[in-house]
Amino acid sequence: MSMTNPLARARGMGSxxxxxxxxxxxxxxxxxxxxxxxxxxxxxxxxxGVDYPTARAFIAQPxxxxxxxxLIVTLLYHAMLGLQVVIEDYVHHPVLEVAFYFLSRAGAFxxxxxxxxxxxxxxxxx
Amino acid sequence: MxxxxxxxxxxxxxxxxxPQLTSLMSITHRATGVFLSxxxxxxxxxxxxxxxxxPDAYMAMQTSLGGWLGSLVIIASVFCLSFHFLNGIRHLxxxxxxxxxxxxxxxxxxxxxxxxxxxxxxxxxALL
Numbered sequence: 001m002s003m004t005n006p007l008a009r010a011r012g013m014g015s016x017x018x019x020x021x022x023x024x025x026x027x028x029x030x031x032x033x034x035x036x037x038x039x040x041x042x043x044x045x046x047x048x049g050v051d052y053p054t055a056r057a058f059i060a061q062p063x064x065x066x067x068x069x070x071l072i073v074t075l076l077y078h079a080m081l082g083l084q085v086v087i088e089d090y091v092h093h094p095v096l097e098v099a100f101y102f103l104s105r106a107g108a109f110x111x112x113x114x115x116x117x118x119x120x121x122x123x124x125x126x
Numbered sequence: 127m128x129x130x131x132x133x134x135x136x137x138x139x140x141x142x143x144x145p146q147l148t149s150l151m152s153i154t155h156r157a158t159g160v161f162l163s164x165x166x167x168x169x170x171x172x173x174x175x176x177x178x179x180x181p182d183a184y185m186a187m188q189t190s191l192g193g194w195l196g197s198l199v200i201i202a203s204v205f206c207l208s209f210h211f212l213n214g215i216r217h218l219x220x221x222x223x224x225x226x227x228x229x230x231x232x233x234x235x236x237x238x239x240x241x242x243x244x245x246x247x248x249x250x251x252a253l254l
Contacts, residue, residue: 027221030214037211040170041249048252052181059177072171079163086160104163115171118178 022081029078036071043068056122065123072115080108147235155213158206166203201250208245212238 043064047055058064083104091097136142138149176187190196216234219225225234 027218030218034211034215034218037207040207041245044249045252052177052184055184056177059174068174072167072174075167075170079159079167082156082159083163086156111167111171115174118171118174122178 022084026078026081029074029081032070032074033078036067036074039064039067040071059119060122060125062123065119069116069119072119073112076108076111076115080104083108148231151213151235151238155210155217158210158213161202161206162210165199166206169199169203197254200253201246204249204253205242205246208242208249209238212241212245 043058047058050058059068084101087097087100087104091100139145139153143149172187176183191200216225216238219234220231225231
């Protein structure tokens, strides 16, 4: 089913060029997150009631470290895209809108860096 | 010409529609997503940093989250994760163009609600 009207199709301009990227990135990260949150649920059950050294050893395992760092990056990327839509929809003050937009992006990227550094620290046994 | 103020494309929650499972779950999806971004993800990062920083930091985190307020934050985060995870899958199914009929949208909605309740109880039990 075509979503464009006949005139738009004849002109062949497509969409506004950028809208699809956000939509696609939100879904692609959601698909990845099904697997990664699946791992998180597995990790929560595996670490239920264990002591500190066991929890540390669990994350330090290469496969778990890979899942954990990917989870943090994908989760924060997905969160960043989601927050953007919420801000665009509900924050109507232009200065606040840009401020929240900047804060959400900066926070997400900072969290990604922080998460990767700590997972690496654990995985490399530092 | 002064235009008459009319309710155009009214917001799904408000005086114009009666509450529907679909609209309520749609706004809950957003709310849980925001909660996960603002509280859930930082909580996960806090846990990770505590693990990598040593036994003292880990103990300090467990003490901070040990009270009733900590339990409440954990249960709320776990519910948001369970709901957003399962309802997100429902949205991805819709994105393929399937299960968009009203009966199927409602049936899947109830499945998601029941599933997120069960997952919340199981995960809270594992964490607390």
